Amino acid sequence: MPEASPNRPAPARPRTPKPRTRRGQDTRDSLIKAAEAVIGEVGFAAASIADITRRAGIAQGTFYIYFQSKDEVFRELVLEMGKLTRGFLADAVADAPDRLTAERRGLRAFLSFVAERPALYNIVMEARFVAPDAYRAYYTTFARGYAQNLAAAAREGEIRDGDAEVRAWALMGMAVTLGERFAIWESEVDPDALVTEVFDMLERGLKP
Amino acid sequence: MPEASPNRPAPARPRTPKPRTRRGQDTRDSLIKAAEAVIGEVGFAAASIADITRRAGIAQGTFYIYFQSKDEVFRELVLEMGKLTRGFLADAVADAPDRLTAERRGLRAFLSFVAERPALYNIVMEARFVAPDAYRAYYTTFARGYAQNLAAAAREGEIRDGDAEVRAWALMGMAVTLGERFAIWESEVDPDALVTEVFDMLERGLKP
DNA sequence: CTTCAATATGACGAATGATTCATGTTTCAG
DNA sequence: CTGAAACATGAATCATTCGTCATATTGAAG
Numbered sequence A, B: 001m002p003e004a005s006p007n008r009p010a011p012a013r014p015r016t017p018k019p020r021t022r023r024g025q026d027t028r029d030s031l032i033k034a035a036e037a038v039i040g041e042v043g044f045a046a047a048s049i050a051d052i053t054r055r056a057g058i059a060q061g062t063f064y065i066y067f068q069s070k071d072e073v074f075r076e077l078v079l080e081m082g083k084l085t086r087g088f089l090a091d092a093v094a095d096a097p098d099r100l101t102a103e104r105r106g107l108r109a110f111l112s113f114v115a116e117r118p119a120l121y122n123i124v125m126e127a128r129f130v131a132p133d134a135y136r137a138y139y140t141t142f143a144r145g146y147a148q149n150l151a152a153a154a155r156e157g158e159i160r161d162g163d164a165e166v167r168a169w170a171l172m173g174m175a176v177t178l179g180e181r182f183a184i185w186e187s188e189v190d191p192d193a194l195v196t197e198v199f200d201m202l203e204r205g206l207k208p
Numbered sequence C: 001c002t003t004c005a006a007t008a009t010g011a012c013g014a015a016t017g018a019t020t021c022a023t024g025t026t027t028c029a030g
Numbered sequence D: 001c002t003g004a005a006a007c008a009t010g011a012a013t014c015a016t017t018c019g020t021c022a023t024a025t026t027g028a029a030g
Helices: A022-042 A050-056 A060-064 A068-091 A098-115 A120-128 A130-157 A164-184 A190-206 B024-042 B047-055 B060-065 B070-093 B099-116 B118-132 B132-156 B164-184 B192-205
Strands: none
Touching: A022 A050, A022 A060, A022 A068, A022 A120, A050 A060, A068 A098, A068 A120, A068 A130, A098 A120, A098 A130, A098 A164, A098 A190, A120 A130, A120 B118, A130 A164, A164 A190, A164 B060, A164 B118, A164 B164, A164 B192, A190 B164, B024 B047, B024 B060, B024 B070, B024 B118, B060 B070, B070 B099, B070 B118, B070 B132, B070 B192, B099 B118, B099 B164, B099 B192, B118 B132, B118 B164, B132 B164
């Protein structure tokens, strides 16, 4: 590894073309699914292409018909995770009467999501080291939407004024860590109680 | 990798003995320092023993006099990071008049620390994948102290009652993510303003 | 000034695992 | 039905790097 570039300058990805056949699409799907399982369980470094193709029930070489490298599947997975999470949260929050309720439901939904797909969650976390740009994009995209919602709510007078971006990152950070601690590690704490507790602090503050 | 064990059951570490000589201690120190720099910059996987020893100005084989494996230096680094951070924060918070002030100063200090030693911070984050037990120990130790402080403050009436453990993890999560976003990535936001903003939310709550 | 344990060296053995490739097989448009 | 494009195969390639070892060197106790 002569040049380990921390800031890879837009890898100029030529993009493996999409499958042109039903069969091809199916194979690709199997690979993605297997990759999620394997990489999510044992981590990127420990997951070999052989592991992935074996799990998918497919020959090794076939992998390279659909992805240029191990890196590329990984990125694909991060992208997918982004879409899934955003969709899931959007649904959970869709008909909330106000922003604070929406936030509460959002956190609750996030915890459920993490508990149900720990593998995908691990992949996003590991992206910080395997695909920093994808990782950043994931959180930045999230934060943007989050901040917009908070700003709008402040405008409506639903919450006090304040820096929406800072708040967005602070809230996201809470969610991420709480998810890891109470949804992935074993937890004695009931998720609903957890959310209630957190929002007591967030809504009313810590001051007596 | 036949068995990729997510839960390694206490690796039965025979422990490389400490150096018996001044020279040995110096060499070990060089290696630790080099390892922090290299691993922190390029990540665990990309960092080779050769990179580390080269940076330390020492022969490859010498590495194995002081560490049994790449994993072992890494663990050492996580441990060190834990001690450093706790010491730094303890100092920063030492003579705060009350808990809320202490929290504020703690966050501010944490942001400075991260900004000054991003490599160490990266290592702790990566520990989630390289040395899960060390990672967990790091955060659990932190959270315990944090929760005790919060519980005490609640008892004193300095803050409202509430689940100290949940609060501790929520606050830690905020700090971690804010550190990454505003202290490691480029930031337009002034750290002091950031802290003020966050504590406005934490102390008074979001409700209008 | 010996002597031996501690420390240092760097070339090398061995394993690993990503990626390629030459060779089939399947699909589907026409 | 047919042939070209897609797709599939898995053995072979190839670069990388961990960790070992046989061989020095150092330094301090006696």
